[in-house]
Amino acid sequence: MGTLRLDLTVPTRSFDVQVELEVGRETVGLVGPSGAGKTTVLDAIAGLRRPSRGSIEVSGETWFGKRVHRRPEDRSVGYVFQEYALFPHMTVERNVAFGGDGDGLLERLGIASLAKAKPAQLSGGERQRVALARALARKPQVLLLDEPMAALDPHTRGRVRSELRLLLRELGLPTIVVTHDFLDTAALADRIAVLVEGQVVQVGTAEELISRPTNAFVAELAGGNLVHGTAHLRRDGLTEVVLEDGHVIVSTDVAFGPVGVVIHPWEISIARSEPEDSAQNHIRARIESIVPVGNRRRVRVGPFTAEITATSAGELGLQESETVVATFKATATRLTQTG
Amino acid sequence: MFVAASAAIAFTFLLLPLAAIFLRVPVLDLIEQLGNDVARDALLVSLKTSAIAHAAVLLVGTPTAYLLARRRFRGRSLVVTLTEIPLVLPPAVAGIGLLAAFGRFGLLGDELNALGIQIGFTQLAVILAVAFVESPFYLRGAIAAFEAVDDNLIFAARTLGAGPWRVFLRVAVPLAAGGLGAASALALARGLGEFGATIIFAGSLQGVTQTLPLAIYAELDTDFDVALAISALFVVVGAAILIGLKAFTWARFDSTSPSRLAPSTSR
Numbered sequence: 001m002g003t004l005r006l007d008l009t010v011p012t013r014s015f016d017v018q019v020e021l022e023v024g025r026e027t028v029g030l031v032g033p034s035g036a037g038k039t040t041v042l043d044a045i046a047g048l049r050r051p052s053r054g055s056i057e058v059s060g061e062t063w064f065g066k067r068v069h070r071r072p073e074d075r076s077v078g079y080v081f082q083e084y085a086l087f088p089h090m091t092v093e094r095n096v097a098f099g100g101d102g103d104g105l106l107e108r109l110g111i112a113s114l115a116k117a118k119p120a121q122l123s124g125g126e127r128q129r130v131a132l133a134r135a136l137a138r139k140p141q142v143l144l145l146d147e148p149m150a151a152l153d154p155h156t157r158g159r160v161r162s163e164l165r166l167l168l169r170e171l172g173l174p175t176i177v178v179t180h181d182f183l184d185t186a187a188l189a190d191r192i193a194v195l196v197e198g199q200v201v202q203v204g205t206a207e208e209l210i211s212r213p214t215n216a217f218v219a220e221l222a223g224g225n226l227v228h229g230t231a232h233l234r235r236d237g238l239t240e241v242v243l244e245d246g247h248v249i250v251s252t253d254v255a256f257g258p259v260g261v262v263i264h265p266w267e268i269s270i271a272r273s274e275p276e277d278s279a280q281n282h283i284r285a286r287i288e289s290i291v292p293v294g295n296r297r298r299v300r301v302g303p304f305t306a307e308i309t310a311t312s313a314g315e316l317g318l319q320e321s322e323t324v325v326a327t328f329k330a331t332a333t334r335l336t337q338t339g
Numbered sequence: 340m341f342v343a344a345s346a347a348i349a350f351t352f353l354l355l356p357l358a359a360i361f362l363r364v365p366v367l368d369l370i371e372q373l374g375n376d377v378a379r380d381a382l383l384v385s386l387k388t389s390a391i392a393h394a395a396v397l398l399v400g401t402p403t404a405y406l407l408a409r410r411r412f413r414g415r416s417l418v419v420t421l422t423e424i425p426l427v428l429p430p431a432v433a434g435i436g437l438l439a440a441f442g443r444f445g446l447l448g449d450e451l452n453a454l455g456i457q458i459g460f461t462q463l464a465v466i467l468a469v470a471f472v473e474s475p476f477y478l479r480g481a482i483a484a485f486e487a488v489d490d491n492l493i494f495a496a497r498t499l500g501a502g503p504w505r506v507f508l509r510v511a512v513p514l515a516a517g518g519l520g521a522a523s524a525l526a527l528a529r530g531l532g533e534f535g536a537t538i539i540f541a542g543s544l545q546g547v548t549q550t551l552p553l554a555i556y557a558e559l560d561t562d563f564d565v566a567l568a569i570s571a572l573f574v575v576v577g578a579a580i581l582i583g584l585k586a587f588t589w590a591r592f593d594s595t596s597p598s599r600l601a602p603s604t605s606r
Binding site: 043046047048071072073075077078079081082083085087088089098099100134135137138 | 494501514
């Protein structure tokens with residue numbers, strides 16, 4: 001029950017998209033560069049695009065297979081399109097009711113007060129919630145989200161991402177989330193599949209992809225920092241995380257309890273003394289290693305890896321085992337709930 | 340200088356004949372002339388035949404345009420081009436073609452005779468002529484209107500469980516409504532003014548097949564003021580359709596232009 005099984009080949013103009021995946025009651029992130037075939041996979045599951053071979057099964061029912069190609073309206077997917085594809089001529093209420101009984105969903109998603117508004121009057125975050133409500137009104141067996149964060153402005157992203165993560169967990173549907181951003185995926189998904197030119201190059205948890213990337217592309221994409229700690233909400237609305245090694249950092253993501261903190265190495269800068277700047281996080285620690293990567297240097301400071309230019313490293317005269325300050329903004333961190 | 344003079348010449352040339360229609364006889368007299376038997380009969384014939392022809396064009400043309408706009412199939416552009424041929428034909432040729440197809444001695448003449456159906460020189464002939472001449476105008480505009488509908492909205496409707504008819508009626512038609520309305524108005528105007536095909540295929544029998552344009556031609560020798568009055572009516576109706584269309588387009592672009600639908604920052 002509640003399992004989506006995929007084994008597909010979908011031809012596109014430049015290459016074949018090949019995906020084999022089993023999605024239980026969990027959220028799988030499909031991440032990769034644009035043009036990798038991510039949306040093609042969603043379209044094939046929804047029945048908007050016909051694979052050249054393979055099968056799609058949902059809870060034992062065949063949606064696509066030998067001599068079977070169900071029409072989109074005869075499948076049961078909740079598809080949240082990129083840019084949301086809300087019907088501009090209908091109110092929020094009618095948009096949601098188009099797919100089925102939307103009662104209760106408007107309240108559940110906190111958009112009941114917008115029932116009579118038209119999509120053009122809504123903010124990006126509100127539109128996303130309407131699109132989710134509309135997709136869920138169909139009582140789908142599978143949920144597909146295409147770049148759900150892309151149409152949002154940066155200052156609503158963090159909040160919307162936290163809300164979406166909670167909702168997906170509550171729903172417990174087989175869900176595939178497409179994004180091009182690894183940190184978004186890490187925050188939303190239980191497992192991540194990395195798609196490059198139509199091929200799945202690695203499937204695993206964010207932690208596995210970061211710590212044991214199987215190829216250079218995954219290393220580059222995930223190539224981030226993942227440290228663990230315990231989170232609690234501060235009065236000012238930021239989340240404070242006490243890391244396992246005792247360091248304390250703050251994040252704009254909202255989470256509670258055991259978490260993973262993800263941060264890109266290029267978001268971290270290094271100084272000799274604590275700078276007076278707007279960044280919330282200053283970690284004083286020893287340089288464990290300095291590894292050259294082309295014109296950059298990967299500098300390991302305490303639990304974090306920073307990536308700075310070779311020029312900066314030279315100007316600062318950084319040496320292994322000296323103590324420096326690693327600085328990054330609270331907005332550059334992503335929290336993944338681990339418990 | 341030259342540009343300004345050209346503009347003045349063009350403007351005068353286009354508007355002078357229209358103004359002349361109203362300037363020759365006092366406007367009140369024109370209105371009175373519309374009460375004349377010939378004018379009244381022609382108005383009734385025109386309204387009836389145009390309404391039926393237009394309803395048929397909308398009913399058949401709208402789903403056809405939707406199909407041609409949304410389906411990708413081999414030979415699609417050939418089919419679209421074929422439907423546009425009547426646009427570039429002289430209406431007289433359309434009249435001859437209709438006669439050759441549906442006339443008593445035409446292609447389907449024997450079959451229609453056997454069924455006891457006479458089309459030539461009846462009101463049905465007027466309706467066929469008007470529909471034939473105006474339908475490409477509607478199809479062209481309607482295809483463009485449906486092509487402009489965002490694919491993802493159609494796809495979204497289907498994933499939400501809507502079958503083809505529901506997608507057509509509740510999503511495609513309402514979203515294409517502006518373009519469909521404009522195409523419909525232009526086609527209607529073209530149909531009301533139909534002359535060549537009608538006079539060849541349906542003749543000019545007062546009270547039966549004599550439409551307003553045919554009445555103008557008939558009254559040219561008999562009572563020029565009636566011809567003027569009907570012409571004035573056309574100018575007014577035509578201007579009303581044009582102004583209505585422009586006002587409608589402006590209103591749409593003001594309230595729901597695509598840029599307004601693009602993601603905006605928070606309210």
